[in-house]
Amino acid sequence: MAGGGGSAESGEPEFQVAPMIDVLLVILVFFMMITSAQVLKVDQTIKLPVAKHGEKKPEDVSEGYINVAWIGGKKVVKFEDSKNPIKPEDLIPILRARVAKDKKYRVVIRASREMPAGQVSELMDICGQAGLSDVSFAAINRD
Amino acid sequence: MKLPVDDSTNLGFQIAPMIDVVFVIMLFFMVMAGAVKTERELLTTLPGTAESSTGDLPDEQIISISESGEVLLNDEPIDSPTSSDLPQLVGALSRLKQSSDNAHSTMLVTIASDENAKYSRAVDVLDACAAAHVSNVTFTVSEVE
Numbered sequence: 228m229a230g231g232g233g234s235a236e237s238g239e240p241e242f243q244v245a246p247m248i249d250v251l252l253v254i255l256v257f258f259m260m261i262t263s264a265q266v267l268k269v270d271q272t273i274k275l276p277v278a279k280h281g282e283k284k285p286e287d288v289s290e291g292y293i294n295v296a297w298i299g300g301k302k303v304v305k306f307e308d309s310k311n312p313i314k315p316e317d318l319i320p321i322l323r324a325r326v327a328k329d330k331k332y333r334v335v336i337r338a339s340r341e342m343p344a345g346q347v348s349e350l351m352d353i354c355g356q357a358g359l360s361d362v363s364f365a366a367i368n369r370d
Numbered sequence: 371m372k373l374p375v376d377d378s379t380n381l382g383f384q385i386a387p388m389i390d391v392v393f394v395i396m397l398f399f400m401v402m403a404g405a406v407k408t409e410r411e412l413l414t415t416l417p418g419t420a421e422s423s424t425g426d427l428p429d430e431q432i433i434s435i436s437e438s439g440e441v442l443l444n445d446e447p448i449d450s451p452t453s454s455d456l457p458q459l460v461g462a463l464s465r466l467k468q469s470s471d472n473a474h475s476t477m478l479v480t481i482a483s484d485e486n487a488k489y490s491r492a493v494d495v496l497d498a499c500a501a502a503h504v505s506n507v508t509f510t511v512s513e514v515e
Contacts, residue, residue: 240382254395276493277454280500281410335411344435344492345485348511355416363411366493 270305272296276340278366290333291325292365293318293350297342304350315353322357333361412496414507429470431463434512435483439491456498463502478506485511 273296296303303312306321325332334354338347347364354362434442439451441459449456463479470477479499483492492509499507 242383275409276490278410278412278493278497278500280497281412282500284409284411338489340488340490340493342489343485344483344487344489345511347489347492348483348485348509351416351509360416361413362416363413364493364496366410366412366497367407368410369407 270294270296270337272298272303273337273339274341275337275365275367277368277370278364279368281366281368284335288333289325289329289331290335291322293334293336295336295338295342295347295350297339297346302342302346315350318350318353319357322354322359326358331361332359333363334359335363335365337365412493412500412507413505414496414509416508429466429473429475430478430480431466433459433479433481433495435481435487435491435495437484437486439487441491441495454494456494459495459498460501463499463504467502467504476506477504478508479504481507481509482512483509 273294292307294305294307296305304315304318305311306313306318322332322334336347336350338350351362432444434445436442436451441448441451441456443459443462448462449458467477481492481495481499483495496507496509
């Protein structure tokens with residue numbers, strides 16, 4: 228860290244750039260940490276339902292995400308970070324392979340709040356066919 | 371190239387504006403901390419996979435959700451269809467959980483939703499179960515006849 232400013236000759240403290248940059252970098256790192264930890268990494272087309280008493284996401288668990296948007300009265304399913312929609316039936320072999328690797332593998336369904344419950348149930352059936360029993364629903368803590 | 375220095379210009383470090391900036395940033399974080407949206411999870415088990423830990427028959431409660439959003443606990447209507455907090459359901463589930471714990475049995479809640487009911491209504495009920503600390507929750511959909 229840079230020391231205190233001021234020239235010995237005048238006795239007047241001068242503007243020091245180094246400590247200012249130090250402070251700005253600390254603030255920048257702080258912002259980066261906050262945004263990566265708190266910003267919702269959810270597809271913007273999905274409007275998650277609100278659940279005040281939901282649990283926090285577990286840290287060290289192997290899990291996959293099924294993102295389900297409800298656009299024009301039809302469901303659009305995407306798996307994890309993929310930008311391309313996938314047919315629900317095509318999820319079965321993918322999930323089955325994940326379960327074979329890790330018996331504790333779990334799935335979180337991120338479904339839009341407007342969709343009918345029957346559509347979500349179909350995805351739960353898919354998870355059941357893939358041998359999964361641990362299925363969670365994603366929600367946000369406030370609207 | 372050395373720039374000419376004007377002795378009359380005061381470039382000294384000013385602590386007051388620095389503190390101003392720090393306070394504004396602190397205020398920003400204090401205000402934003404309460405408004406941050408975080409993702410939560412509502413845990414369920416798939417139908418047919420829930421098990422009783424004691425080996426006895428589980429104490430099963432059935433919550434039905436109609437297409438209009440009406441919630442029924444064991445076929446008895448509870449709370450208004452527009453209430454998202456479902457306070458009566460939370461209270462009833464808490465009492466049932468307490469009596470199950472006293473009887474050393476496992477309480478199992480099955481949510482049977484109409485397939486055309488809104489998913490958000492099912493999440494309201496799941497949230498009520500979470501508020502009542504009920505952990506064995508199964509979600510199914512009853513097909514329209």
